[in-house]
Amino acid sequence: MSQRRTAATTAAIEVHDLTVSYGAKPVLWDVDVLIPAGQIVAIVGPNGAGKSTLLKAIVGLVRPLTGWIKVFDAPFEQRRAWVAYVPQRESVDWDFPTDALDVVMMGLYGQIGWFRRPSREHRQRALQCLEQLGIAHLAQRQISQLSGGQQQRVFLARALAQNPKLYLLDEPFAGVDAATEDTIFRILRQLRDQGRTVVVVHHDLQTVADRFDYVVLLNLRLIAAGPVEEAFTAENLQRTYGGRLTALAYAAETLLRRDVARESQR
Amino acid sequence: MIVEEFYLLLVAATVAANCALIGSLLLLRKMVLLGDALSHAMLPGIVVAFAITGSLESAGVLLGASIFGLLAVALIERLAHTRLLEQDAAIGVVFTGLFALGVLGVSYYRSVDLDLDCILFGNIELTPFDLVHWGGLTLGPRAFWVNAATLAGNALLTTLLFKELKVSAFDPEFAHAQGLRPRLLHYLVMIAAAMTCVAAFSSVGAILVVAMLAVPPAAAYLWSRSMARMVVWSVLLGAAIGLVGYPVAYAINCSVAGAIALVSGICLVFAITLAPDRGLLARWWAWRQARLRTHALLLLTHLPSRPPGVALTELRQRLGLSERVFEAAVRYVQQHGLAERHHGRLIATEAAGRELADLPLDPSAQRADEREQAQR
Ligand SMILES: Nc1ncnc2c1ncn2[C@@H]1O[C@H](COP(=O)(O)OP(=O)(O)OP(=O)(O)O)[C@@H](O)[C@H]1O
Ligand SMILES: [Mg+2]
Numbered sequence: 001m002s003q004r005r006t007a008a009t010t011a012a013i014e015v016h017d018l019t020v021s022y023g024a025k026p027v028l029w030d031v032d033v034l035i036p037a038g039q040i041v042a043i044v045g046p047n048g049a050g051k052s053t054l055l056k057a058i059v060g061l062v063r064p065l066t067g068w069i070k071v072f073d074a075p076f077e078q079r080r081a082w083v084a085y086v087p088q089r090e091s092v093d094w095d096f097p098t099d100a101l102d103v104v105m106m107g108l109y110g111q112i113g114w115f116r117r118p119s120r121e122h123r124q125r126a127l128q129c130l131e132q133l134g135i136a137h138l139a140q141r142q143i144s145q146l147s148g149g150q151q152q153r154v155f156l157a158r159a160l161a162q163n164p165k166l167y168l169l170d171e172p173f174a175g176v177d178a179a180t181e182d183t184i185f186r187i188l189r190q191l192r193d194q195g196r197t198v199v200v201v202h203h204d205l206q207t208v209a210d211r212f213d214y215v216v217l218l219n220l221r222l223i224a225a226g227p228v229e230e231a232f233t234a235e236n237l238q239r240t241y242g243g244r245l246t247a248l249a250y251a252a253e254t255l256l257r258r259d260v261a262r263e264s265q266r
Numbered sequence: 267m268i269v270e271e272f273y274l275l276l277v278a279a280t281v282a283a284n285c286a287l288i289g290s291l292l293l294l295r296k297m298v299l300l301g302d303a304l305s306h307a308m309l310p311g312i313v314v315a316f317a318i319t320g321s322l323e324s325a326g327v328l329l330g331a332s333i334f335g336l337l338a339v340a341l342i343e344r345l346a347h348t349r350l351l352e353q354d355a356a357i358g359v360v361f362t363g364l365f366a367l368g369v370l371g372v373s374y375y376r377s378v379d380l381d382l383d384c385i386l387f388g389n390i391e392l393t394p395f396d397l398v399h400w401g402g403l404t405l406g407p408r409a410f411w412v413n414a415a416t417l418a419g420n421a422l423l424t425t426l427l428f429k430e431l432k433v434s435a436f437d438p439e440f441a442h443a444q445g446l447r448p449r450l451l452h453y454l455v456m457i458a459a460a461m462t463c464v465a466a467f468s469s470v471g472a473i474l475v476v477a478m479l480a481v482p483p484a485a486a487y488l489w490s491r492s493m494a495r496m497v498v499w500s501v502l503l504g505a506a507i508g509l510v511g512y513p514v515a516y517a518i519n520c521s522v523a524g525a526i527a528l529v530s531g532i533c534l535v536f537a538i539t540l541a542p543d544r545g546l547l548a549r550w551w552a553w554r555q556a557r558l559r560t561h562a563l564l565l566l567t568h569l570p571s572r573p574p575g576v577a578l579t580e581l582r583q584r585l586g587l588s589e590r591v592f593e594a595a596v597r598y599v600q601q602h603g604l605a606e607r608h609h610g611r612l613i614a615t616e617a618a619g620r621e622l623a624d625l626p627l628d629p630s631a632q633r634a635d636e637r638e639q640a641q642r
Binding site (some may be wrong): 028056057060077078085086087089090092093096097098099102103106109110112113114117118142158162237 | 296349385426427428429430432433436437439440441443444445446487490491492493496543598609627
C-alpha cells in the first residue's frame with residue numbers, strides 16, 4: 001500500500017455544529033468534523049447512526065436545523081461540479097427502462113447542462129468509465145438484468161464519469177464480492193493518488209484499518225475522527241457501537257492483526 | 267357526415283396521444299394514479315364554474331377545472347414533501363377530499379341539472395359539433411385545438427428536458443446533487459398532467475382520460491428497453507387506439523368512449539402476452555429453450571466421443587427422460603453439431619467438449635469416456 005498522507009493540507013469537507021432532524025428527535029447532533037483532502041475516508045457507525053444523513057446534508061438533500069457545511073472552503077452550491085454523490089443502491093428503481101451505459105452517462109448531465117443532448121464524446125467517456133470498472137461488456141445490458149454487484153459498479157462508473165475532486169459513496173461495498181471489492185479499492189487508491197478525496201460509508205470494520213487513511217466514527221453524534229492509527233481504537237469502537245459484542249469482537253480482531261503486522265515490520 | 271367523422275377521429279387521436287405522453291412520464295415516476303386523482307379533484311372547479319355561468323360548455327369550466335387541478339397538484343406535493351405521508355397516500359387524501367367537496371356541490375345544484383354522468387363519461391360524439399370559427403372560416407373542433415395546444419406544450423417539455431426528466435425520475439437525489447432541480451421538474455410534470463387532464467376530460471370524460479393515461483404507457487413500458495422508445499411507442503399506441511376506437515364503436519354499435527376503452531384493454535392484454543423479453547410468451551419461450559438446452563447438455567455428459575458410441579434406448583434409460591423430451595434433446599445435439607449418429611448409436615463430436623467446458627460440472631465426476639472404459 002502506498003504511503004499515507006498524515007498531515008492534512010486542506011479540508012475537503014468542513015462540518016460545523018451540524019444538527020439534523022427529520023422529526024422532533026435529532027438524528028445528527030452537533031457534529032463538528034474536518035475531512036482532509038486527498039485521503040480515503042471511512043465513515044463508520046451502527047445502522048441508523050446518521051451516516052447517510054451526513055452525506056445527504058453535505059450535498060444539500062436535507063436541510064440542517066443548525067450549523068453549516070463547507071466543501072473545499074465554499075458552500076456546496078458553488079462546488080457541485082467538484083462532487084460526485086453515490087446514493088445507497090436500494091434508493092433507486094432498477095426496473096427503470098434503461099441500460100448501463102445510459103446510467104453512466106447521467107454522470108455527465110451536470111456538465112452537459114440544461115436542454116442540451118449528450119454527444120458521441122460523452123458516450124465514449126461513459127464507456128471508458130465502464131471499462132475502468134471492468135464491465136464494458138455490460139454497457140448495453142438492461143439495468144434490471146444486472147446483479148447487485150454489477151449495479152454497484154455501474155453507480156461507481158457514473159461517479160467516475162463526473163470526474164470530481166470529491167467522491168461521496170454511500171455503502172458502495174454492500175453486496176459486493178471480495179474480488180470486486182479489491183478492484184474497486186484499487187480504483188479508489190488511484191483516485192486518491194491523483195489527489196482526490198474519497199469518502200466511503202463503510203460497514204466492514206475488519207477492512208477499515210488496512211484500507212482507509214482516515215476514519216470518522218459516528219453514532220448520532222461525532223464519536224471520534226482522525227487518521228486510522230489514532231482514531232480507530234477499541235475504546236472509540238466501544239463508544240460507537242455500545243455493548244454490541246460482534247462488532248467489538250471484529251474490532252478487537254482487526255486491531256490485533258494490525259499490531260501483529262506492525263510488530264513484524266519492525 | 268364525412269367531415270364530422272374526420273373531426274371525431276382527429277379529436278380522439280389527439281386526446282389519446284396527449285394522455286399517453288404524459289402518462290408515460292407519470293408511470294416512470296410511479297404516479298399513474300395522479301391522473302385518476304386529478305380528474306376527480308377537478309369536480310369542485312367545474313361545479314363553481316357551472317354555478318357562475320350556468321353552463322357546462324363554457325371556457326369557465328376549463329378555467330375552474332384548471333384551478334382545482336393545480337390546487338390538487340400543489341396540495342399533493344406539499345403534503346408529500348412533509349414526509350408525513352407517502353406520495354400515493356397524499357394523492358389519495360387530496361383527491362378524495364376535493365372530490366367530496368365536488369359531490370357536495372353537485373347535490374346542492376341537482377335542482378339545476380348538473381349531470382355527473384356527463385362529467386365522468388364525457389361525450390366525445392358531440393365534439394365535432396363544437397367548432398371554432400375565425401372570420402368566415404371553420405377551423406375544426408374546439409376540443410381538437412384545446413388538446414393540440416396542450417400536446418404541443420407537453421411535447422416541447424419532453425423533448426427539451428428529456429435527459430433532465432429521465433435522471434430526475436430514475437435517481438432524484440443524484441439529480442439534485444448535480445443541480446438538476448428534480449423538484450422543479452416534478453412540479454412541471456404534475457402541472458402538465460393537470461393541464462392535460464383538464465383539456466382531455468372536457469372532451470372525452472374522466473374515465474377515458476384515466477384509461478388513456480394508464481394503458482398505452484403500461485404497454486409501451488413492457489415493450490421498450492429505453493425511456494425514449496417507451497415515450498414514442500406510448501404516444502403512437504395512444505393515437506392508434508384513438509383512431510381505431512370509432513370504427514369499432516360503429517361496428518359493435520356502442521359509445522366511442524366505451525370502444526376506445528375496450529380497444530386499449532385488448533392492447534394491454536396483447537402487450538402483456540407478446541412483449542419481447544418481459545412478455546409472458548417470451549418468458550415462457552425462453553424458459554422452454556433453456557430447458558431443452560439443459561437436457562441436451564445433460565445428454566452430452568453421458569455421451570462417449572469414440573465409437574461405437576451408445577445406443578439410444580440405453581441412453582434414454584440412463585437419463586431417465588420421457589420419450590418426447592429425450593427425442594427433442596437428441597434432435598438438439600444433432601442439429602447443433604454436438605453429436606453424430608452411426609447405426610442407431612450416438613457419438614459426441616469435438617464441439618461437444620468445448621460446450622461442456624463452460625458448464626459448472628463437478629470435476630470429480632467421471633466423464634462418459636472414462637465410464638465406458640471402466641465398463642469394459
Ligand atoms: N427520510 C427520513 N425521514 C424520517 N426519518 C429518517 C429519514 N431518513 C432517515 N431517517 C432516520 O434517521 C436516522 C439516521 O438514518 P440514516 O439513514 O442516516 O442512517 P445510516 O447511518 O445511514 O444507517 P444504515 O447503516 O442503516 O444505512 C434513522 O433513525 C432513520 O430512521
Ligand atoms: Mg445509510
